[in-house]
Amino acid sequence: MKQFAKWWKQAVDSKIDEVNAMTLSTASSDGMPAARIVLLKGVDDKGFTFFTNYNSYKGQQLAENPKACLVFFWKELERQVRITGLVEKVDPKDSDEYFHSRPEGSQIGAVASPQSQVIESREWLDDNYKQLKKDLKKKTIQRPENWGGYILKPVIIEFWQGRPSRLHDRLQYTLENNGNWKIERLAP
Numbered sequence: 361m362k363q364f365a366k367w368w369k370q371a372v373d374s375k376i377d378e379v380n381a382m383t384l385s386t387a388s389s390d391g392m393p394a395a396r397i398v399l400l401k402g403v404d405d406k407g408f409t410f411f412t413n414y415n416s417y418k419g420q421q422l423a424e425n426p427k428a429c430l431v432f433f434w435k436e437l438e439r440q441v442r443i444t445g446l447v448e449k450v451d452p453k454d455s456d457e458y459f460h461s462r463p464e465g466s467q468i469g470a471v472a473s474p475q476s477q478v479i480e481s482r483e484w485l486d487d488n489y490k491q492l493k494k495d496l497k498k499k500t501i502q503r504p505e506n507w508g509g510y511i512l513k514p515v516i517i518e519f520w521q522g523r524p525s526r527l528h529d530r531l532q533y534t535l536e537n538n539g540n541w542k543i544e545r546l547a548p
């Protein structure tokens with residue numbers, strides 16, 4: 361996590377666009393994978409936090425199989441970080457706090473959109489949003505129970521650094537049972 365913090369700071373300082381955008385891969389219990397971009401909203405010694413709709417496709421896959429993989433690609437630094445780990449929902453209080461820190465439009469949007477469900481039309485979505493905006497006028501918007509954070513607790517982290525002649529550096533950190541991280545170099 362110290363190594364991640366170092367690279368994270370360098371990426372943030374490099375003013376990379378959407379530095380916190382990461383690919384999140386999940387899989388159903390039958391092994392069918394899916395990946396999509398989400399935003400990293402917190403990182404500390406415990407893990408990597410992102411927010412989403414718990415009833416979404418990713419939410420369904422994580423309920424069946426609470427393991428996932430995150431990938432960052434920081435082109436400007438020729439760096440990739442792959443993080444594999446176990447996923448849990450964050451404390452509802454942390455989801456409340458983050459939900460209420462978002463702009464009102466995003467809060468209403470989260471309530472209005474049944475993420476990953478089939479909907480009949482764009483109009484349906486816009487009408488739902490407008491109606492909710494009217495209903496919720498001047499009221500505190502409650503975080504829907506099906507919207508919140510997940511924390512991915514890492515078990516393997518690979519740091520990839522582009523180098524000339526395709527002889528890239530790949531350093532893989534694996535968490536051992538005793539809590540130590542084993543560090544190995546992988547061939548590029």
Ligand SMILES: Cc1cc2nc3c(=O)[nH]c(=O)nc-3n(C[C@H](O)[C@H](O)[C@H](O)COP(=O)(O)O)c2cc1C
Pocket residue numbers: 378381394395396397398399400410411412413416417418419475476
């Ligand atoms: C730059 C970018 C950032 C995104 N951030 C999030 C996010 O933080 N949370 C989220 O639920 N979806 C986010 N999305 C949308 C997801 O990629 C995805 O479409 C959505 O979560 C539904 O995925 P699912 O059907 O696999 O569950 C983002 C998309 C992009 C392109």
